[in-house]
Amino acid sequence: GKLSPTSSHLFKLILPLDRLQLDGKTVGGPPTVFLVHPSQPLSHISRLIISSLGASGTPTISFTSATPRGRQLQWSESTDVGDFIRDAARTRQFELKVKEGAVEKCLPVEVPSFADRTRFLRRGLEAVEKELKGMEELKRQCDMEAHRGARRMAVGGLAMLVAYWGTVARLTFWDLGWDTMEPVTYLSGLSMVILGYLWFLYQGREVSYSSAFDRSVSTRRQALYKARGLDIDRWADLITEAKSLRKEIRKIAEDYDERRWQERTEERERAEGQAQKEVKEIKRASRETENGSGTASSQSPSSARDTGA
Known part of the structure; x- marks a missing residue:
């Protein structure tokens, strides 16, 4: 027999029932497939097998597994299928015994390996990671260009300040004199205070070089995300989906003692945690931008009415 995983997180138990007939008769036909849930008890499998055998008596079915040292263990029928398979996975098989009176039939059943059991999960994870890789590369390019553009703007601001300083110095010491330039510099300084207060009203944060x-x-x-078609919400959903898939695979890896997979998962989860923090920061900045734009647009009509008055 063979136990195989399915894409719906069920187990597919394939049994050649003709080898379990106690009266020597053959059922004929292909092997029988049973779909079982990991949370169902072993007694559920027993009832399915007995009803499929069509035995005239009341045979008993038992499930036995072996430890890595060869010690045989017989499991209670109240044991969950998932717990039983977790233990049987250590030796990659278990035995299903059908007994009625003095007659007993034994059938070894192969337990799926880690690769078999996670085949569908890893396939889905590969598809998600492939899409994430392209989006992350595009996002990285947009972030780099945004930082370069902001850096150029900061350098341009420095150039404007230097030009302003040179203009004031020229007019003060060579052309107009301090008597003329004193009120000009005072008013320009007051204008900067007013602009800073407007920034506070518009952005809701203190004026500083870092905030600007x-x-x-x-x-x-x-703007770059929108222009190049990068959907941040989709990116965040893919990160969450990949994290969920890795969590399921990691849970299965614990049953098989797959330490290498667990280490890779831990490293990737740390990177995804950082990415999720970045998603929150991007969404927060986007909300602030939208709120600021909404505040400015709501103030424009009232300003126009005041001007008209």
Whole structure:
């Protein structure tokens, strides 16, 4: 016999029932397939087999497995299928015994390996990772361009400040004199205070070089994402889906003592945790941008009415 996994997280138990007939008769036909859930007890499998055998008496069915040292264990019928398979996976097989009176038939059943049991999960994970890889590469390019653009803007701001300083120095010491330039510099400084307060009203945060730089990066990044068709929500969903698939595979790997897979999963989960933090930061910045735009648009009509008045 053979026990195989399915894509719906069930187990497919394939048994040649003609080898379990106690009266020597053959059932004929292909092997019988039973679908069992990991949370069902072994007694459920027993009832399915007995009803399929069509035995005239009341045979008893037992499930035995062996430890890596060869010690035989007989399992209670109240044991869950998942727990039984977890133990039987250590030796890759178990025995199914049908007994009635003095007659007993034994059938070895092959337990799926780690690769077989996670075949569908790994296939889905590969598809998700393939899509994620392309999106992450596009996102990395957009992030780099956004930072370069913000850096250029910061350098441009420095150039404007230097030009302003040179202009004020020229007008103060060579062309107009301090008596003329004093109120000009005072009003320009007051204008900067007013602009800073407007920034606070618009952004809801204190004016600083870092906040202005972060705002520039966020705005450019969102524009690049939209222009190049990068769906951040889809990216976040794929990260969550990949994390869920790895969690299921890791749970199965614990049954098979697959330490290498567990180590790879832990490394990838750390990277995904960092990516999820980045997703939250991007969404937060996007909400702030939308709220700021909404505030500005809501203030425009009132400003126009005041101007008209």
